[in-house]
Amino acid sequence: MKTVPVTWRGRLGRATLDTLVGVAIATGALLSVVLFVTTAYFIVLCLIGIGFLALPYLTRAVRRLCDLNRRVAARSGVPVERPYRPEPEEIEKDIVGWMRRCKWILTDPATWRDLLWLLLNCVVGLAGFVPAALLYYAGEGLFLACGLWRPLADGGQGRWYASVTVESWPAAFAAGLLALVVLTGWLFLGPLVLKWYAYFVRFLLGPTRGSQLASRVQHLSETRSGALDIQAAELRRIERDLHDGAQARLVSLGLQLGAVDRKMNQDLEEARRMLRQARTSSVQALRELRDLVHGIHPPVLAERGLADALRALGLASPLDVTAVVDLPGRLPDPVESAVYFAVSELLTNALKHADARRVEIVAWCEDDTLRTRVTDDGRGGADASAGSGLAGIRRRLASFDGILEINSPPGGPTVINLELPCALSSPKTSSS
């Protein structure tokens, strides 16, 4: 349960709310009948082709009802995740797309579990009426106890209430007491009924272990192919930089030295000039190699770890950067590296695109998650879907189950949150 009511007033409010929710559930249960019958009817019609037209609309309605019930279950402290397979991304507008959509619906086991739930919910969902019924019964008892038993008693027989026949004042008093017991029952039973109902919802509408694994596998294979792409691109970049940069310079250095060798005996002054030139070439080759190394794994990250590396990024940036970093020690290398390059790119964005002056970097560990927040006072409007570097960062982080969250209204400020699980080595099978 989300909140445990401690005061009687809180409990009363909660019970009232539960009663209303219960009634809603029960109404939903009545709707279930209709939906079940219709859906089943159209699925049968699919056999002769016509049903395909209505299926996607019906499924949408069914899923909406199921989602509502998932929310109700979550309210009772039983969170239920959506088990559906992701919709195929590109769907043609024509009949082929329509068929693909139907195939996607019909092959998803969750669709069939939804249907089974609809059928059972016709009965089980009626349990939602229980709190309301209890409240009504308690009210009836109290009314009788107030003296209303006299006009209501039919023909001197008295009115039967919870095994008491109300025909005199003592009996009315007893009925009043019983009504109070029922009322107390209403107070405590309501949440319980809803909770049982929530377990029922989770049983059929929650993801099964199989579908959890399936969605996990899908996530992993997507992020793995992303990671492989990134890695391949990185290797190509390194190869190109080495080939066009340092390697070419070393070749020219060799040539220059050869020329010096030939000049030695003829023109010593010229040979010396060429030697100086060769030295310049070697310095340039070194500089290019250094830049390359920095792009692969920044030395300060290797030497000092993420905290100091982030501070160093701030120092090297022309922006006014404050870095507040509180980390318990060294984190796994891939995590450090991913966050470092992400923050580095965010700083570049803040400088180049957002026209910011001030940037704040905050990083801390919490619940085995490394959280980093980068805030700038630039003009905002950053959007990962615009094919910018942000999408690249998001892809990189995704391969570590990391999250990139952008909050950048036009006019700024831009707040970007990065979240990465620190404990990469631990096996993680729950979907995220």
Added chain:
Amino acid sequence: MRVVLAEDLFLLRQGIIQLLEAYGCVVAAAVDNGTDLAAALAEHRPDVAIVDVRLPPTFTTEGLQAALRARREQPGLPILVLSQHVEQMYARELLADGTGGIGYLLKDSVLDDEQFIDAVRRVAAGGTAMDPVVVAQLMTSHSRDEPLAALTGREREVLELMAEGCSNTAIAQRLTITEGAAANHISNIFTKLTLPPSSDSNRRVLAVLAYLNA
């Protein structure tokens, strides 16, 4: 001039020893790890220590740490740090105590033997030798500061050379101006940065760097 050298790459160590000896320095000890460096510095008390940032056993900033520790034990011990890359953060840590006798250069600087020896001598004499890369970074990261914005292009160039540790003569040579003109620029810079003038070249650079670090 007695030198203690700490460098883990054998070829580079031998090269630097040769270079130093060619210019009349005495290499009192040449070590290849942080632990030996601390011992050698305590034993030989050299005129200058030339130290690689990254040394065994940890291959992180062992050299830098050992040098800073030794400097706490022997205040004013001149240290020239060599590194494969330059990082502002390390430069700031080295300069933090503000007593001078500090150098921070890229390893490439040994390729230009005269400039390298000049830097070694300057550090041994209590001056500073900062790599132009570090200085350039310091300048860009503070280019938005108001007082620096007031400098003219030429004054900025002079300030950069000052930060590297050049004397008035050297600045005049590098910029091909007269020494008087250089001195003039420098006093203008001091005025614009509201720094009290001083004849001591080392203090002057430290003041500039301290300002840049602020």
